[in-house]
Amino acid sequence: MxxxxxxxxxxxxxxxxxxxxxxxxxxxxxxxxxxxxxxxxxxxxxxxxxxxxxxxxxxxxxxxxxxxxxxxxxxxxxxxxxxxxxxxxxxxxxxxxxxxxxxxxxxxxxxxxxxxxxxxxxxxxxxGLNVPSIIQQTSIAAVPLILGSLSALLCERSGVVNIAVEGQFLFGAFAAVITASMTHSVWAGLVAGCLGGALMCALLAVFANRYLIEQVVLGVVLNLLASGVTGFLYDRLMSTDGATYNSPPSFNSIAIPGLSKIPVIGEALFNQNILFYAAYLLVPLVWFLLFRTRWGLRTRAVGEHPTAADTVGIKVVGLRYRNVITAGLLSGLGGVWLTLGLASQFGKDMSDGKGYIAIAALIVGRWSPIGSLGAAVLFGFATELNLALSSLGTPIPTAFLSMAPYLVTIFVVAALGGLARPPAASGKPYLKG
Amino acid sequence: MTTPTPDQNSSEETPPPAAGTPATPEPVEQPATAQPTADPGSDRSLGTVIRNVFTAENSAMVTFLAIVLSLVVGAVLIVLSNTATMDKAGYFFASPGDFLSSAWGDISSAYSSLFKGAIFDPATVSGTPSQFFGPITTTLEYATPLIFGGLGISVAFRAGMFNIGGQGQTIIGAIFTSYAAFTFTSLPGALHLIVTVLAGLVGGMLFGGIVGWLKAMRGAHEVIVTIMLNYVALLLLGGWLLNTGAFHDPTHAGQAISKPADPDAVLPHLFGSGLNTDIGLLLALLATVAVAWFFQRSKLGFEVRAVGLTPSAARTAGINVRRVQIASMLISGALMGMIGVTQTIGLANPNNNAIAPNIDAGLGFTAITVALLGRTKPWGVVWAALLFGALQAGGALMQTQAQVSIEIITVVQAMIVIFVAAPRLVKEIFRLRATKIEKGAAPTATPPSPDPFHTTSVGGQA
Structure with a gap:
């Protein structure tokens, strides 16, 4: 090594x-x-x-x-x-x-x-504390973390380290905004954003599997690249002509009949836009696909022991390409959520480290979809809590509350140590022969 | 298929010329220069030299081509993002000249101002020395923190660790520097400066040391820990420290900015007051010499390299792997802390040598690209830092003169690193030799020296 x-x-x-x-x-x-x-x-x-x-x-x-x-x-x-x-x-x-x-x-x-x-x-x-508001804000803050960690999960389970979630968010967000602004259609933006994320992931897949660049290094460099490209195009297009390029329509909230009338949580959780529901529904879906289908078994085999997988006739590299690019759709969706679902416009480096926290959620959740969901909600809670508390005038500086997710992650990684095991072949390119 | 040297990652197609035979027939491109040499034992004819350069088995050529390619990518982005030019592309087939001249205008104005800002401006040939040397000294000033950063990444890398925590270590270094710079004003001039520099060094060192300690003692992966500590440091400085009475400058109410440094504690100019370089550059070169000595001559440096190559073998050989990991992260953090020093009390600080929340200026991440481009070799890092420093310096002028956002520099830097990391891609693009991809050939089977870019444990179970 x-x-x-x-x-x-x-x-x-x-x-x-x-x-x-x-x-x-x-x-x-x-x-x-x-x-x-x-x-x-x-x-x-x-x-x-x-x-x-x-x-x-x-x-x-x-x-x-x-x-x-x-x-x-x-x-x-x-x-x-x-x-x-x-x-x-x-x-x-x-x-x-x-x-x-x-x-x-x-x-x-x-x-x-x-x-x-x-x-x-x-x-x-x-x-006092507004409980439904805390629930709502927590669930909203968890959405990009869920999508990002699912994306990284798919990649790592198939043996590719995806530390470039941040870059996929940014690129997806940018592609979504510019497309939605120019076509005035959220759906076109959604497609473009997902494809933008997939494009970044395709870069990751090609350079990791074909050119064998060290994957953590590659991820960091791809994040820089995405930050540079989107920042540059933002300066050139969006800051000069925001009306044309940076004023997308956004997704409307859909109140789910019945559920949205539940007291306390109804309004908070069941009156959101479609991306919100999609993110939470993807968690059980990914779990099912990974652990209950043939594709999932193959994916996990490729991530744990590619040589064995190859021996039984699974096309290791091909499956990795497919999975990594599919994962890009998810992190691209995270970018779409940040813009068309939440902020309604693009800003420089707007993902603001959420891609990295998503990876932290994956690790704290020990490479399982359900665990990642739990960790994402926990981190979302910690980020939103300091907003709720800053109005209450607690003697604790809010900066320290904001640090909580990061410190929790360090603590978990240090406490678990060798117990937190990623898929065995994650980060190792597979070469036949 | 063997891998002859660490930098040659692709398999060589030509069989090595046997002694006693004339040079191998030249490729079609240069038939005229193929002369059989007088000394048949050496393969050193002019033609061979030229061929070797252009067939790019050497990494210098790949690096050069990577830079060219990255600038091309930048140019494409510049043209694509200019709406006026792209309107002309709409009727490209009716009048291609319009589009081409407009695109050429965009590119040439951007890259000529990049050059003027980074190297020298031909208009200042008859100007004052400070005008003439202004751009190049600005480049040196921008390169200074990158040298420290690139060295810091390299030291950790050689020990098998990837320090993404440059941002956090820089910030903590800057906090320590700034505190020392505005607090210990009673110290005499030079001593105050030395104490300030050491404070920043120690700050970064401690913050890096945490990572090394957690890695060695608890098995916590340094990539995760450093990413998290980056945010801890950012929040500590921007969210809290700059609002406290100890740090906040009362003359800037409502602004998150620290008290300015005492003039004694500011790094003095290196080439006289008209030029932008401070003695941080000297310190950076000293650090380079020290790191080069560390790797080649010191016992710890040897242990660092051994651990980086194969931790298990190093342990078997009696090297205390944990101690080496902690030590290399301490050194790496200290070098990162020096970025904080030069950012705070150097001439590049626009805020009167005070610190603001964005004091790190993304240098912790740029440092990674510098280290990779320099292939984690100390003097390689210096050259890479000079290149990236030049890009930064030129980018600033490009932004004001040609209205091309400086973000393009980040793109170019990232692309350079990607291309350099994938030499096979560069060769494929330029149809250089050894482009044929052999299935099953492991380009980096086990290189004799650590290659920062490539995973060495290839295959399933490593």
Missing amino acids: TTASTLTGKSTEDAPVVRTDRSKLIGGIAQAVIGLYGLWAFGLGSRTSHNAHTLFNLKLDPASSGPSPISAPAEPVAIALASIAIVCGLVRAFAPISAKVQRWLAVGYFASFVLAFLVWAAAGSGI
Whole structure:
């Protein structure tokens, strides 16, 4: 190995083998200690004292009819939630439990800790927390991360590292905006955006499989290329004649009959545009295709052990080309979402690192579609939370909250170490013979 | 099929000429120059030399052609994005001259101002020295951080690690530099400067060290960690630090900008006050010498190369792989921190030597392309940095004079690296020798020295 060719693969042989018993004990105790800090900071701090209450709004629009806000006494609720978190940590550390229970405990720990934090942060505020708005913003922020991580997932499962999701977003977004602006059709924009992403992925596939460029390096350079090309064309076309080139129509929201009337979550989740639904529906679809179809089995074989796959007659390189280009359609769709679905115009470097976070979501989700979805929602929550909290005037600078997804990723990658295994052949070009 | 030297990635079609026979028959292009040499043992006739240059088994030719190709790609983009020219393309077959002259006008004005901004402007031949040497010294100034960055990437690369965290390490270096530059004003002049430079170095070093430590001790992959730390550093500086009382300049209310550096702590001019180069360039060249010495002569440098080639073999040989990984990331981070130093207290800083959120200016990523173009060799990095520095310097003038956005430079740089990384593509485009692709020939089977571009573990299970 001269270079770091896979995302986390080559470190495994250097990494200490984490014994699950020890990590369970240490992890559980660490959770309990952090929970204890939460108890002290959130429950017993001055913000929740003096009988302060925390208001949870359950309507997206406070003026509309619906359930009335819940007002919770801040101090006891925060203490209770923090105590639950501590118990979860202690149970994990000392009780003999299975890995599955551990996972649910972790979810419970995380949920109660975050809730305790929210109760503390919004204590005494007259506006309170708008729960449907947080749900809505989280689900919206997760969309590009989901699409990006699915794209990277398809690539890595077939043995190509796609770190150029950022570039595919940008190129897809640009292609979508310029096409939709000139044709006045969102559908033309959608097609163009997906094709733009696929084009970037085709570059990746060709240079990775035919010219054998180191794939992480290639991805970074392709990101630079996409940033340069779109930035240049933006300066030349869009900033001079925005009316012609940068004023696309956007997708309309479609309220799903019935579902959109559900209180609290209905308006937030079921009154979105078609790209939103598509992104969430793609997750089970990709899962099904990968794990329940012949194509999926072949793809995983090519990503794990291409020599064996070749032996049984699978065309390794051809399948890789197909999958990588298909993955480009997904990340191109992410670009379409950023522009036609969300912002209605293109801006320089507008993907703003979302492509990289999508890859982080893939790793935190351990190369599975469902896990990636969970990680994407988590990251979306962390990004949106600081917007919600900045209006509440918490003493924590919002920058530190914005760092949360990145720090979580570092923590997960460091904690999992050798346990986070990418597909074995990911990043290695296949040469017959 | 053997791979003779590390830079020759494609299989050579010509069999090596046997001693005692005349030079092999020339290709059709240059029949006249084919002269049998007096010394039959050497294959050094003029024709062979020319053929060897143009058949591009040498990487210098590939690099040159890659640059040409990238400029062509840039030219295509310039023409395509000019709506007036493209309107003329609409009636191309009726009057091709219109389109061609308009396109030629676009390209020549863009690239001539690129040249004027980067090398020299013929109009200033009779001007003052500062006018005449202005462009070239600006190029040197832009190249300075790229040299540091390219070296930083190279050191990590040679140890088998890919440091994408240049952005974060640069930012932390800049934060340390800036703090030292406006805080320790009681120190005497030269000492203050030295302390400031060292502060930036240490800042980048610490931030790089985190990555090395996590990699060595926890097996966390450096690519992910560095990407994440980039955003942590960005948010730390732009989202928080520049709004705090310790850093924010009270005279710029509402602007995220730090206090300006003390004049003592600014890098002095290298060639006199009229010219744009500061002594950062000298430091960068010193760093190059040091890194070259490090790789070739020092024990740690040897260990770094060994680990980069085959970690398992290095471990068997008794090298402490973890220590080497941490050390190389510390060095890499320190060199990246030097970008922060030159960006903050160098002459290229437009903000009166204060730091703003965009202090890194994307140099951490450009540094990757520099290192790749320089093939992670110290002096190669210097040449690559000079080229990219020239592109940056010229691009600035191109933007103001020819109204061609400087973003085109990013495109050209990325294309250069892609073309250089895929020499076979360049050869295919120019129909050079050794273009026939042999199925099954592994071009980079196991090169004797690390090649930054290509995966060496080919095939299924490595």
